[in-house]
Amino acid sequence: MIRLPFVALFVAAATATAAPAATPSPEVLRDAALDDGIAWDIVEGLTTEVGQRLAGTEAEARARDWAVKKLKALGFANVHVETYTMPVWRRGIETAEIISPYPQKLAVTALGNSVPTPAQGLTAEVVGFDGMEALKAADPSSIRGKIVFVNHAMAVQQDGGSYGEVGVIRRLGPSVAAAKGAAAIVIRSIGTDRHRMPHTGVQTWAAGVQPIPAAALSVSDAEQMARILAQGKPVKLHLTIGAGPAGTAQSGNVVAEVPGRDPKAGILLVGGHLDSWDLGTGAIDDGAGVAITAAAAKRIMDAGRPLRTIRVVWFGAEEVGGLGGDAYAKAHAGEKHVLVGESDSGADRVWRFTTSSGSPQSPLIGRLSSLLAPLGITRGKDPAHGGTDVAPAAAATRSPVIDLRQDASRYFDVHHTADDTLDRIDKDQLRQNVAAWTATLAFFANDPAELAPTTGAAHTE
Amino acid sequence: MIRLPFVALFVAAATATAAPAATPSPEVLRDAALDDGIAWDIVEGLTTEVGQRLAGTEAEARARDWAVKKLKALGFANVHVETYTMPVWRRGIETAEIISPYPQKLAVTALGNSVPTPAQGLTAEVVGFDGMEALKAADPSSIRGKIVFVNHAMAVQQDGGSYGEVGVIRRLGPSVAAAKGAAAIVIRSIGTDRHRMPHTGVQTWAAGVQPIPAAALSVSDAEQMARILAQGKPVKLHLTIGAGPAGTAQSGNVVAEVPGRDPKAGILLVGGHLDSWDLGTGAIDDGAGVAITAAAAKRIMDAGRPLRTIRVVWFGAEEVGGLGGDAYAKAHAGEKHVLVGESDSGADRVWRFTTSSGSPQSPLIGRLSSLLAPLGITRGKDPAHGGTDVAPAAAATRSPVIDLRQDASRYFDVHHTADDTLDRIDKDQLRQNVAAWTATLAFFANDPAELAPTTGAAHTE
CATH class of the missing domain: 3.40.630.10 (Zn peptidases)
Structure with a gap:
């Protein structure tokens, strides 16, 4: 969570006194x-x-x-x-599979507070966005009934600062997609690795939004999805998420x-x-x-x-x-x-x-x-x-x-x-x-x- | 596969002639x-x-x-x-779970030519070995009805030579365990990483051996298993493998x-x-x-x-x-x-x-x-x-x-x-x-x- 910092005021220290002699410095x-x-x-x-x-x-x-x-x-x-x-x-089953144009399984994991898909999963066309701003700007008609995919390019930073900025895709993306009528959302994991390891994490539904299945692809799978989307052919994804409130x-x-x-x-x-x-x-x-x-x-x-x-x-x-x-x-x-x-x-x-x-x-x-x-x-x-x-x-x-x-x-x-x-x-x-x-x-x-x-x-x- | 090299004989080269002038060198x-x-x-x-x-x-x-x-x-x-x-x-479902003393899931994958467990999985005590020689030397009475676990310490080598030597655990370990009456075998993955990524690979059943479920734990999970076994308490594993011939x-x-x-x-x-x-x-x-x-x-x-x-x-x-x-x-x-x-x-x-x-x-x-x-x-x-x-x-x-x-x-x-x-x-x-x-x-x-x-x-x- 991000908390607001508070005003810093310095109070002059009292005269320092030594700890008891027995205590090491x-x-x-x-x-x-x-x-x-x-x-x-x-x-x-x-x-x-x-x-x-x-x-x-x-x-x-x-x-x-x-x-x-x-x-x-x-x-x-x-x-x-x-x-x-x-x-x-609680988490349940979680699978994702491109149906067309190139059938293949993707590594996926549900995000916190995701709701489940129907038991047999859901299949829909994927609509891709390059980040949070693009998703926010999108016309709902381009999203309705589809699976939203959000990509990004989070890079290593010593102070971890990119987690705050890029992480908004995980924290708020599902609510934005749901509000625009998406059937589900899969984000590129909020992570800096290149492994088939999806990153989970919490997200919270905005007031009034009807929750949808929300998940993350591993970074490697997100790059695969982006490569396929870049070819311009319609991409159909089958997504099965069992996670939900318990x-x-x-x-x-x-x-x-x-x-x-x-x-x-x-x-x-x-x-x-x-x-x-x-x-x-x-x-x-x-x-x-x-x-x-x-x-x-x-x-x-x-x-x-x-x-x-x-x-x-x-x-x-x-x-x-x-x-x-x-x-x-x-x-x-x-x-x-x-x-x-x-x-x-x-x-x-x-x-x-x-x-x-x-x-x-x-x-x-x-x-x-x-x-x-x-x-x-x-x-x-x-x-x-x-x-x-x-x-x-x-x-x-x-x-x-x-x-x-x-x-x-x-x-x-x-x-x-x-x-x-x-x-x-x-x-x-x-x-x-x-x-x-x-x-x-x-x-x-x-x-x-x-x-x-x-x-x-x-x-x- | 490992093939025997052949005798090297050198035949004196014919006089070298240049390729046609148009071809670059x-x-x-x-x-x-x-x-x-x-x-x-x-x-x-x-x-x-x-x-x-x-x-x-x-x-x-x-x-x-x-x-x-x-x-x-x-x-x-x-x-x-x-x-x-x-x-x-073909591969099928594959799960492994320590039942006791410390309940937890492990990342596992079937090895080639593994046969399936019963659909509901099998539960047995784990008996651990530190390598192929220890498994070979073991008395069958210590193995019968148990799940054999074989650990090792494969390290990075530029020429990949460790794959030949340590890889024998995957290639032959299942047959040795099966011949001694093991219920199943899980090996430490033949790999040099530290990720929750089990390494699959082929193994072939020795003549006359009754095949058993054979799988690999990720290196991280194998180290977890070794840590738990080292405490000396009986370890029970539940293993479900769906893979088999098709x-x-x-x-x-x-x-x-x-x-x-x-x-x-x-x-x-x-x-x-x-x-x-x-x-x-x-x-x-x-x-x-x-x-x-x-x-x-x-x-x-x-x-x-x-x-x-x-x-x-x-x-x-x-x-x-x-x-x-x-x-x-x-x-x-x-x-x-x-x-x-x-x-x-x-x-x-x-x-x-x-x-x-x-x-x-x-x-x-x-x-x-x-x-x-x-x-x-x-x-x-x-x-x-x-x-x-x-x-x-x-x-x-x-x-x-x-x-x-x-x-x-x-x-x-x-x-x-x-x-x-x-x-x-x-x-x-x-x-x-x-x-x-x-x-x-x-x-x-x-x-x-x-x-x-x-x-x-x-x-x-």
């Missing part, structure tokens, strides 16, 4: 974390012993059981599940804490999401994120009780619309959050940090910058937003946000595909993430200085 | 081919307009129709199909010629195979090979009539056991073949050449070496074997063989998977292949010198 904890084995142990266990964990399913419930057991075994305090009820969507179920956030010495000093909230899409085993999205943040918190816990409480949350139901993040924000709006952050862009190295308040020139940010620089991390100029999991909490509590941005160059090769498995994770890059979060949490958990709370108003810069 | 033709567009046009058309073309199916028949039309349009002479009858094997059908080789000036001067036979596995669109295996060799022959044809006839054959039914190659050898055993060669290791650059006769120190090989050196190709010391398509013809006609070996570093990432699609082909590397074959064919088609025929006896060096 953030620098020492940072360097020790470069040998971390905890994060790998968590993500290996979760992806091997649970595997996929689609929100609202029995698999996500098993993941919560696994998580509670694991977090207790790691020694965290106050380990518990905070539940909520949610609508469930009632309601209970989901939940798994919460664990490192209790601070001073309950009034506020909470540092960190985490990632426990649920995953159902095609892979959710290793980089977001097994890595829950593993990284929990490993960092565990390392600080083992080094001596911090000043502030660190709360680790493994959020539920992120992929399908951020239900866990919303539930957390609602339940904890009254608590003082000193900093919130999440890890949810894979397992590759952190390359930049940014905060939602605190001038890049301030002493506090300067000290943080010095702490992270040896890891190859520089400070960013744009304000932090958090992500789907912690942004609602930030808004509800006016907490400052920190982003430790991961290199997204490889992320969208694999994101939301069957290929999101453990072997995607580079152990050394995973450890660098743990070191970055360990240093950051150690810094903010023990330093009396705080970033200024945000105002909640929209950012106007 | 092999060097000129070589360099012009670095701008080739013919090969890309062929492989793009075949993979787009036909797609997969499993041997003995209606899709392979469509591929032959496409091929005849294409080769005629390119101006080849004597374009025709030589048919033969073959047993057909009667007989007609297949065929598509033949095209560049007629030579002297019918007695013998034939140069080159080609690749037209059939493909059914998972991808057969771009690197072997759309590229048929495209490269036909493009080279076409370029020579357009440069002026050569001394010798060049015969291009797009063989049928290679993947399922080399039926097209065998049929060609039988039909053409009485014709003089001066040289045979095939392109069937992808579309990456040629890095080495070798011949089955002719000392590397001979003047003829020396001149060929000079011709290929500017393309980055060096001469190899081991004798050429040809491959599944042309080795039978070489044996039947005692023809010398040339191998233009392609860099196989990437080949087994994609080989026999759904990922074998057009986007795997690097256009510049494809052109280098065309240049290598153009130079080689131009050299042997116009030079009165010949390599010595082979004796047909086994190579003893």
